[in-house]
Amino acid sequence: MSVIQTQTWVYNFVKRCEDQIRENSYFIQCETICVPLVESFSNVNPEELQYELLNHGLFDSDDWVTIGCTLIEMKKNNIWRIVEVEYQLLRCLWNGPEIPIFIFPIKKGSVEVENKFPTKSGVAYKGALFLFLSTEVPIEEIKALLAHEYNHVCRLNYLGLSPEKIPLKDSLIIEGLGEYAVKDLYGEKWLAPWTKLYSLEGTAEIWEKYFKPSLNIVGIKNHQHFLYGNDRNPFPKWIGYYIGFQVIASFQKKHGPYSNYELSHIPSDELIAGSCYRLRN
Numbered sequence: 001m002s003v004i005q006t007q008t009w010v011y012n013f014v015k016r017c018e019d020q021i022r023e024n025s026y027f028i029q030c031e032t033i034c035v036p037l038v039e040s041f042s043n044v045n046p047e048e049l050q051y052e053l054l055n056h057g058l059f060d061s062d063d064w065v066t067i068g069c070t071l072i073e074m075k076k077n078n079i080w081r082i083v084e085v086e087y088q089l090l091r092c093l094w095n096g097p098e099i100p101i102f103i104f105p106i107k108k109g110s111v112e113v114e115n116k117f118p119t120k121s122g123v124a125y126k127g128a129l130f131l132f133l134s135t136e137v138p139i140e141e142i143k144a145l146l147a148h149e150y151n152h153v154c155r156l157n158y159l160g161l162s163p164e165k166i167p168l169k170d171s172l173i174i175e176g177l178g179e180y181a182v183k184d185l186y187g188e189k190w191l192a193p194w195t196k197l198y199s200l201e202g203t204a205e206i207w208e209k210y211f212k213p214s215l216n217i218v219g220i221k222n223h224q225h226f227l228y229g230n231d232r233n234p235f236p237k238w239i240g241y242y243i244g245f246q247v248i249a250s251f252q253k254k255h256g257p258y259s260n261y262e263l264s265h266i267p268s269d270e271l272i273a274g275s276c277y278r279l280r281n
Contacts, residue, residue, distance in 0.1 A: 003084040003101045007071050009033055010104065017064040025061035033058075033104070040100050040128045057121030057132030059105040070105045073135040079103060079142065083131065086143050087150065094261045096154045099128055101146075106132035120145050124152035144190040148178040154264050169215040171223045173268040176244030180252070181260045194238035195245050200276050203243060207277050210234055211243065215272075243277060250276035 013032040017025050034046035034053070041049065054060070059067060074080075080103060087101060106121055119137040122145050123130050129149050133142065155174050159166065183191055211226065227240035251274045252258060258266070272278070 002098070003080050003087060003103065005080065006033075006102050006104055007075060007080070009036060010067060010071055013061075014064050014068045017061075025064050028064075029061040037102065037128075041125070053104075053123075053130065054107070056123040056130065057106045058130075059107050059132070063105075063108060067105055070135055074103075074105070074133065077135070077139075079133060082139060082142065083146055086146055090147060090150050094151070094154050094264070096150060097127075097157050099153055101129045101131065103131045103133065106134050122146075122149040124149040124156065126153065126156040129153055140186065140190055144182045144186050147181050147185055151178040151181040151260065151264065154261075158265055163220045165218055166220055166223075167215060167268075168211075168217045168223050168226055169268045169272060171220055171227060172211075172215075172240055172244035172247065173271055174244070175227065175241050176246070176248040176271075177260070177264055179241070179245045180248040180263070183249075184260055192241070194241045197238055198236070198242050200246060200250075203239065203246075204277075206234055206236075206239060207243060211240075211277075247272055247275040247277055 009032055013029055016023070016028045016032060020028070030046050030050045034050040037049055038044055038046055050058075059070075083101060083103060090096060091098065106119065119134040120141055121132040129146075129152075131142070131145060131149070152174055155177055159170060161170070179192055179195060183195075214226065217223070223240070225235050227238075229235040229237040229239045248263065248271065251271050252263070255274050263271075
C-alpha cells in the first residue's frame with residue numbers, strides 16, 4: 001500500500017451530487033468516500049468513520065460544488081506524487097510500516113483565524129494515515145505534516161495498543177516525537193507554533209499538579225483537554241503538545257543524539273524520566 005488515488009473517489013462524489021441534486025450530499029459522501037475506506041479499519045462502520053474524519057478536517061459534503069476545482073489545482077501541484085515520494089523516503093529512513101495514505105481537500109472552516117482559513121490537517125492510525133489539504137499549503141508544510149503523522153504511525157505500531165488502552169503519557173510522547181521529527185528533518189522553521197507558546201518554567205507547576213498524577217489515564221478520548229487545552233485554566237491552549245515536544249527535546253539534549261527511529265523505540269516512562277519533566281521528585 002502507499003498513497004491512494006483518492007481524487008477518483010472525490011470526482012465520483014462530485015458527479016453523483018451533480019446527477020442527483022435531490023439526494024443528500026452527506027449520504028453521498030459516506031457512500032463514495034467512507035465505504036471504500038473501511039477496508040483499512042476493523043470494527044468501524046462508514047458512518048462512524050465519516051463523523052471522525054469530518055472532525056479532523058475532511059471537506060464538508062455541502063462544498064461539492066467547488067471541490068472539483070480544488071482537485072484540479074491539487075493535481076496541478078502534483079500533491080499525490082509529492083506525498084508518495086516523501087512517504088517512501090520516510091519509510092526507508094525509519095524502517096516504518098507500509099500503510100495506505102489518503103489525501104482529501106480540507107474543510108474550509110466556518111471561522112477565519114488571523115485572516116486565514118485552515119490549510120492543512122492530518123490524523124494517523126496504526127494502519128492508515130489521512131492528510132487534509134488546501135490548494136494554498138506550501139510543499140514544505142505538506143512534507144512536515146506527513147513526517148509528523150507518519151511518525152505517529154511508527155510509534156503506534158511500536159506500542160501495539162488500541163486507542164482505548166493508550167495512556168496519557170504515550171499520547172504526550174506520540175505528539176512530541178512527531179514534531180521533533182519535523183525539527184530533525186526540516187529544521188525549526190517548519191515547527192508548529194505551539195512548540196514556542198510557553199516556557200519550561202511556566203509549565204512546571206501544570207506538569208506537577210495536573211499532568212504527572214494523570215499520566216496513566218487511558219483512552220485517547222480522555223486526553224483531549226490535556227493535549228489541546230480548553231478555554232479556561234488549568235489547561236492553556238496546546239499545553240499537552242508543548243509538554244510532549246519539550247520532553248523529547250530535553251531528553252535528546254541530555255542523553256542524545258538518538259535517531260528518530262531510536263527515539264520511537266524508547267518507552268515513554270524512560271523518555272519522561274530522562275527529560276526536563278520528571279516522573280518523580
